[in-house]
Amino acid sequence: xxxxxxxxxxxxxxxxxxxxxxxxxxxxxxxxxxxxxxxxxxxxxxxxxxxxxxxxxxxxxxxxxxxxxxxxxxxxxxxxxxxxxxxxxxxxxxxxxxxxxxxxxxxxxxxxxxxxxxxxxxxxxxxxxxxxxxxxxxxxxxxxxxxxxxxxxxxxxxxxxxxxxxxxxxxxxxxxxxxxxxxxxxx
Amino acid sequence: xxxxxxxxxxxxxxxxxxxxxxxxxxxxxxxxxxxxxxxxxxxxxxxxxxxxxxxxxxxxxxxxxxxxxxxxxxxxxxxxxxxxxxxxxxxxxxxxxxxxxxxxxxxxxxxxxxxxxxxxxxxxxxxxxxxxxxxxxxxxxxxxxxxxxxxxxxxxxxxxxxxxxxxxxxxxxxxxxxxxxxxxxxxxxxxxxxxxxxxxxxxxxxxxxxxxxxxxxxxxxxxxxxxxxxxxxxxxxxxxxxxxxxxxxxxxxxxxxxxxxxxxxxxxxxxxxxxxxxxxxxxxxxxxxxxxxxxxxxxxxxxxxxxxxxxxxxxxxxxxxxxxxxxxxxxxxxxxxxxxxxxxxxxxxxxxxxxxxxxxxxxxxxxxxxxxxxxxxxxxxxxxxxxxxxxxxxxxxxxxxxxxxxxxxxxxxxxxx
Numbered sequence: 001x002x003x004x005x006x007x008x009x010x011x012x013x014x015x016x017x018x019x020x021x022x023x024x025x026x027x028x029x030x031x032x033x034x035x036x037x038x039x040x041x042x043x044x045x046x047x048x049x050x051x052x053x054x055x056x057x058x059x060x061x062x063x064x065x066x067x068x069x070x071x072x073x074x075x076x077x078x079x080x081x082x083x084x085x086x087x088x089x090x091x092x093x094x095x096x097x098x099x100x101x102x103x104x105x106x107x108x109x110x111x112x113x114x115x116x117x118x119x120x121x122x123x124x125x126x127x128x129x130x131x132x133x134x135x136x137x138x139x140x141x142x143x144x145x146x147x148x149x150x151x152x153x154x155x156x157x158x159x160x161x162x163x164x165x166x167x168x169x170x171x172x173x174x175x176x177x178x179x180x181x182x183x184x185x186x187x
Numbered sequence: 188x189x190x191x192x193x194x195x196x197x198x199x200x201x202x203x204x205x206x207x208x209x210x211x212x213x214x215x216x217x218x219x220x221x222x223x224x225x226x227x228x229x230x231x232x233x234x235x236x237x238x239x240x241x242x243x244x245x246x247x248x249x250x251x252x253x254x255x256x257x258x259x260x261x262x263x264x265x266x267x268x269x270x271x272x273x274x275x276x277x278x279x280x281x282x283x284x285x286x287x288x289x290x291x292x293x294x295x296x297x298x299x300x301x302x303x304x305x306x307x308x309x310x311x312x313x314x315x316x317x318x319x320x321x322x323x324x325x326x327x328x329x330x331x332x333x334x335x336x337x338x339x340x341x342x343x344x345x346x347x348x349x350x351x352x353x354x355x356x357x358x359x360x361x362x363x364x365x366x367x368x369x370x371x372x373x374x375x376x377x378x379x380x381x382x383x384x385x386x387x388x389x390x391x392x393x394x395x396x397x398x399x400x401x402x403x404x405x406x407x408x409x410x411x412x413x414x415x416x417x418x419x420x421x422x423x424x425x426x427x428x429x430x431x432x433x434x435x436x437x438x439x440x441x442x443x444x445x446x447x448x449x450x451x452x453x454x455x456x457x458x459x460x461x462x463x464x465x466x467x468x469x470x471x472x473x474x475x476x477x478x479x480x481x482x483x484x485x486x487x488x489x490x491x492x493x494x495x496x497x498x499x500x501x502x503x504x505x506x507x508x509x510x511x512x513x514x515x516x517x518x519x520x521x522x523x524x525x526x527x528x529x530x531x532x533x534x535x536x537x538x539x540x541x542x543x544x545x546x547x548x549x550x551x552x553x554x555x556x557x558x559x560x561x562x563x564x565x566x567x568x569x570x571x572x573x574x575x576x577x578x579x580x581x582x583x584x585x586x587x588x589x590x591x592x593x594x595x596x597x598x599x600x601x602x603x604x
Contacts, residue, residue, distance in 0.1 A: 045551070046544075046548070051602070054603075055603070076559060077541075077543055077558075077560070077574045078567070078573025078574055079541075079573070100573070102541030102543040102544045103540075103603065104543070104544070105541075167543065167547060170543060
């Protein structure tokens with residue numbers, strides 16, 4: 001897949017592309033913004049970071065020696081995520097996912113993997129709650145929401161999903177798999 | 188046919204602009220775009236005639252039916268029962284007593300599975316096809332597990348037609364009591380050769396049920412010409428309200444079948460020791476029915492018949508041809524199924540772009556389509572897919588709306604691929 005298509009989003013509609021594409025994600029590395037400056041849409045769903053990670057996941061695959069694994073399935077659409085963990089003491093040292101699903105699901109799995117790497121089991125569970133809370137609009141209410149271990153970071157790219165309840169399951173599926181994997185970890 | 192010719196043909200067949208003015212919802216905008224509603228196969232929009240008939244009932248002519256001895260009840264009963272006549276005419280049923288009002292097609296099929304199923308003996312079989320909606324699958328699985336009957340599945344061909352030779356093979360041992368198949372697939376758009384299927388079923392001593400939920404919207408239905416024994420459809424896909432569906436069955440079958448639900452209205456005499464049942468159709472209509480919705484269905488049928496199925500079929504055939512031509516130009520897009528005869532339902536996939544992403548991004552542009560397994564999981568498995576996107580057309584659909592769909596699909600593909 002190439003990234004060149006991103007510039008062809010300019011739609012006949014003069015004000016917006018209609019895709020709700022935001023020009024940059026929270027921690028998106030290199031974002032191609034040329035020609036897209038007029039495409040911002042407050043209802044943005046397909047953040048550039050999400051699209052990039054769906055195209056080119058950084059944490060896809062399997063671990064040779066996994067300490068725990070979990071699976072999430074969405075019977076409504078057939079999407080499926082399998083997560084494998086490697087632990088070092090109480091911390092998640094490595095995580096990989098195998099995901100068959102939509103862009104939201106794929107990117108959610110990849111950004112989840114990125115965000116929980118290095119966290120403890122408890123911190124990862126807490127992150128899962130924060131992510132769910134963000135989807136229903138409760139994010140930021142916790143006093144320590146922005147400390148190093150608890151900030152959502154790149155996961156904030158999914159905030160626009162608030163307005164798309166039907167897609168919440170897509171973003172939460174990897175977390176279902178992660179929770180199952182964590183339940184098999186002895187701490 | 189060229190695009191211009193398609194549009195011209197479509198306009199000759201139907202005054203779509205005038206029709207659209209009768210659907211208040213179609214003038215809405217979604218995400219600041221004009222609504223392009225291509226999800227009529229899931230549920231169609233409602234014309235003023237239906238909305239008005241229902242509000243008129245609630246505002247000025249409503250009471251419970253059948254039991255009342257007062258003027259308002261009698262008038263409402265007349266209006267309700269008049270729809271039974273209308274439906275009988277709509278399906279060309281031999282008798283009005285063969286029309287049973289249900290909640291939807293699902294309930295109609297459950298009624299048959301329960302009450303016709305009660306007549307079946309362990310070892311007998313029911314045949315469905317590989318492309319059934321769950322509504323025409325789960326009730327038979329439930330019957331199988333409860334009554335010890337066998338459930339057989341007729342395969343479909345690669346093109347998406349029922350394999351009639353294989354169907355015949357499934358009937359060869361004479362154990363099949365019922366063939367229950369769709370008259371038009373909600374996923375592939377396949378119009379099944381119902382008359383031929385009825386002949387095959389009858390030759391093997393089986394009855395035949397057609398799920399007409401999709402078909403009745405698009406073509407004239409004649410249960411006698413088809414040789415059907417059972418036929419079901421639902422009101423809400425036929426521009427009518429939700430909550431009202433129809434089962435038609437031959438009277439001899441209905442009379443032999445025990446009731447489905449028990450309660451008021453379906454009885455003849457009641458004592459604590461024993462009760463007897465009302466004659467058909469009332470034996471199968473327990474409790475206060477969906478009076479207002481039934482009257483709404485009557486208005487929908489009148490409305491559709493005033494347009495005429497000839498014009499509707501021609502309009503939808505032109506739209507479908509236009510859509511297939513235009514969709515063929517979208518890189519990476521694959522239309523699922525090439526059945527011999529197709530209605531205005533088109534399922535597709537597009538490279539690796541997930542159908543949910545397609546549907547969400549189309550929606551951002553005001554285009555409403557369905558994405559998922561379309562309540563036909565076994566069919567998806569047969570096709571080797573987890574989901575498809577589906578565009579479906581109605582009497583109000585414009586060729587320009589299909590152009591919007593196609594143009595947006597091209598942009599979505601460029602976005603992802």
